[in-house]
Amino acid sequence: MDLMTELKEIIGTERVSDSAAICQAYSYSCFLGMNWVRKPDVVVIAETPEQVSRILRLANHHKVPVTPRGAAGQGGHGGPLQGGILLDLTPMEKIILIDTENMKAVAEAGCSFFKLSQELFKHGLMLPTAEYGPGPNVAASAITPVNAFGKTRYGRNIDLVEGFEAVLPDGEIITVGSMAYADKDFGPFYRYITGPDLVGLFTQSNGAFGIVTKVAYRCLKRSPHWAFHSYYWPLSRIEEVKQTLLEGTALEMFDVHVNDKYKYAGLEYIKLLPPLPEDCHFIVYFTVNAETGEELSIKEKAVHDLAQKYGGKLLPGLAESFFAIWPTFFCPVSNPIASAISRVVLDVVKGNYMYIYDSLTYPTSWFPRVYQKLMEVGKKYDIWESPRFAVFDGFAMKSQVMCSQTWAFVDYNDEYWVGQIQKCRDEFREWFGERGGVFQSMLPPLTPDYTWTNQPGAHQLLRIIKRALDPNNILSPGSF
Secondary structure, three states, X not given: OOHHHHHHHHHOHHHEEOOHHHHHHOOOOOOOOOOOOOOOOEEEEOOOHHHHHHHHHHHHHHOOOEEEEOOOOOOOOOOOOOOOEEEEOOOOOOEEEEEOOOOEEEEEOOOXXXXXXXXXXXXXXXXXXXXXXXXXXXXXXXXXXXXXXXXXXXXXXXXXXXXXXXXXXXOOEEEEEHHHHOOOOOOOOOOOOOOOOOHHHHOOOOOOOOEEEEEEEEOEEOOOEEEEEEEEEOHHHHHHHHHHHHHHHHOOOOEEEEEEHXXXXXXXXXXXXXXXXXXXXXXXXXXXXXXXXXXXXHHHHHHHHHHHHOOOEEOOOHHHHHOOOOOOOEOOOOOHHHHHHHHHHHHOOOOOEEEEEEEEEEEHHHHHHHHHHHHHHHHHOOOOOOOOOEEEEEEEEHHHEEEEEEEEEEOOOOHHHHHHHHHHHHHHHHHHHHOOOEEOOOOOOOOOOHHHHOOHHHHHXXXXXXXXXXXXXXXXXXXX
8 A cells, every 4th residue: 555545544535635736835934935945745634643643653664754844934944854744733723721720731733822822811821922923833832942022031932831742753652741640630730750851852853853742831820010111222332232131131021122223114114103213223122010000110110220221212102012912913914013014015125025044042141242243244245224124133031042033024036135145144154153153943954054063962962862763764854
């Protein structure tokens, strides 16, 4: 019996296809560009862990690669690196548990992170939520991790992951962390059980060690009081911006975020926002939350005193409008600012594609040097400042770590323009790698080889684990 016939017996004829058109549709990542094409040979849509298990057993028999896929956001490779089966997990979208007393949640791998967040909101709970609409799936948020508002105090989304159900390459269904005793009376209440922390084996793994089918989270209490404030600094005061970010993180504010002025150039052009002050280059947003109005006032004063201490000037209206319908900023049907940004991209920048060419992680203390290098290389390749803006988007995280993205809206049909961005990216990467920089959500070949060569011992250990768990190298081959 051939592979297609056996797959249809497992999953049903309507959920298996080797159609050229369908395989092509699954070949892209929305932020990697139209030239990045990784086409599967077969697309399979799974609905249960048991189906995933049977598919992996079959793939092992035929020695066919299998790559899991969710909603395909910024992280991951879009399609499989080496063909084979692309396993679409998006129908596995159930929310299994919301435990308000113990502040826990469990969802299937294909559940949108945004969907889970909205349900938690209704129960007086929350997770740090990103500024996009549907967002990535919960499994994708863990194996190619994302950042969200709340990262300054709580870290990345995966820092709140406490357990997984996963299917190993040989088809065995296992549970790790809090999910290891999810069926006991106590429920999935704690990540750290007897023995090593095996949750970490699957985070940032790109699905190479097992296919995650359920995710357990530690949730946060949704505070009743919130405030949003923004302050600005000129480029010449970049060291003061750094100190503001460092101290804001040390004070454990809910969220501290930094952008340069280029994020708003188009909105100024169409008069959706008033002109920024002439000396405004960096804008820092502070989000604070509290249980009482009195507590909120104290925290707002701390924000103001911190910004004033380092020469920041209040920029009223911007943070408030930016978060007006938080957390749905990038959902155009519900937020007029997002709709306006889409118009600007077409009308002003003449772009048709949001190209995020790196997501970097480094010490916050290095923010001035990283930004200045980005600016230097960007100017060299003529993608800094008008008319082709590159935007700096910085996430100040706990542990005094910065994760920043550099992105631009481009006309992807303009080969020269896209080529300039890629040259800029590659030259900056060499400088960044020499200093020990790491990448937020991608692995080689989307990032340079030094992602591994900077940590040879860790890479070797990962390869040993990979060979032990997956001797036929069927799961996401090419990741390690």
